[in-house]
Amino acid sequence: VSETVATFSIPYTQYLNEEGKAVQELPELARDPDALLELYRIMVRVRIFDAKAIALQRTGKMGTYASSLGHEAISTVIGHVMRKDDVFVPCYREHAALIQRNTRMEDIFSYWGGDERGNAAEGCIDLPVAVPIASQCLHASGIATAFKLRNEPRVAVTVFGDGATSQGDFYEAINVAGVWDLPAVFVISNNKWAISVPLEKQTATQTLAQKAIAAGITGQQVDGNDVFAMHAAFSKALEDAREGKGAQVIEAMTYRLCDHTTADDASRYRPEGELQTNEKFEPIQRLKTYLETEGLWDDAKEAALKEEAQAEVEKAVETYLNRPQAPATDMVDYLFAELPDALKSQRKLLQEF
Numbered sequence: 001v002s003e004t005v006a007t008f009s010i011p012y013t014q015y016l017n018e019e020g021k022a023v024q025e026l027p028e029l030a031r032d033p034d035a036l037l038e039l040y041r042i043m044v045r046v047r048i049f050d051a052k053a054i055a056l057q058r059t060g061k062m063g064t065y066a067s068s069l070g071h072e073a074i075s076t077v078i079g080h081v082m083r084k085d086d087v088f089v090p091c092y093r094e095h096a097a098l099i100q101r102n103t104r105m106e107d108i109f110s111y112w113g114g115d116e117r118g119n120a121a122e123g124c125i126d127l128p129v130a131v132p133i134a135s136q137c138l139h140a141s142g143i144a145t146a147f148k149l150r151n152e153p154r155v156a157v158t159v160f161g162d163g164a165t166s167q168g169d170f171y172e173a174i175n176v177a178g179v180w181d182l183p184a185v186f187v188i189s190n191n192k193w194a195i196s197v198p199l200e201k202q203t204a205t206q207t208l209a210q211k212a213i214a215a216g217i218t219g220q221q222v223d224g225n226d227v228f229a230m231h232a233a234f235s236k237a238l239e240d241a242r243e244g245k246g247a248q249v250i251e252a253m254t255y256r257l258c259d260h261t262t263a264d265d266a267s268r269y270r271p272e273g274e275l276q277t278n279e280k281f282e283p284i285q286r287l288k289t290y291l292e293t294e295g296l297w298d299d300a301k302e303a304a305l306k307e308e309a310q311a312e313v314e315k316a317v318e319t320y321l322n323r324p325q326a327p328a329t330d331m332v333d334y335l336f337a338e339l340p341d342a343l344k345s346q347r348k349l350l351q352e353f
Ligand SMILES: Cc1ncc(C[n+]2csc(CCOP(=O)(O)OP(=O)(O)O)c2C)c(N)n1
Pocket: 093, 131, 132, 133, 134, 160, 161, 162, 163, 164, 165, 189, 191, 193, 194, 195, 256, 260
């Protein structure tokens, strides 16, 4: 016998092209101008926040920072669509989702300024930023397992990069999500780079979304710089997961229009011209063009939004810079219920200084 025992396909969805024009009939979101304007405003606010964070780092007022320049649409949609009692399990570029989920801008500054209190915003039920690549995928599966066991209509949502999909943690997390039918959504923010490793050196797979197939869950690709595509795919995945239809992987295609972090210099490895080519596809201008065409946006509104956002960010900076320093002993105080001896002596030393 010789027969095909499995076939699969991975869809790619885009609604709004880089010129801000609809390439197919727009989804539900197009009939909700308030939501569209809100999504636009968040993206603009986050971009202004982002520029300020880099300026703070460059002037010695913050340790390091991972920019979200060019990725804004993915995180903006996630933060907008998730319900309050869902749990978000972020990586380090998800500022847009964080600020919509009870993490204040000054908290994000604090975190990157080395103050862990920034990760513990009041009223925030989400997990702290995960820096160990792909570890958060497992945390999302764990949280989703709890939701399932308790019969709660809640979903765990996690975001991670293209590079993270090479890690065992990612495969283990989606495997268990498939076999246990977990209410989880795994969003890959495919920005084509993992620090200096380009996607083609990262993996031989045709799409990252198809890795989901091996775990027995749905995988799809969307234009992650198109809020319509991201919104349609993510809303559906989230509600499907909530209704017990299982986990999904969404590969959101984007591009990192910045250095990996402020500790990196991408001009040392990024091919000439690649940045300029990809700037044309960034998410904010595209939605702006669409909103203007629809008569929903104009220069006066843009100027007012930018002014308001600048003031909001400046206020957050002030709060961040004036925050009393956390005691150095905080470094060890929240790690164990009972401090091991080795840390006891270190704690004593921290106290002395
Ligand atoms: C387990 C682990 N290995 C290595 C690193 C160092 N590191 C930090 S970011 C990064 C690249 C991640 O790339 P990707 O998953 O594509 O996410 P992106 O930064 O592009 O959003 C690496 C290797 C780490 N933080 N954790």
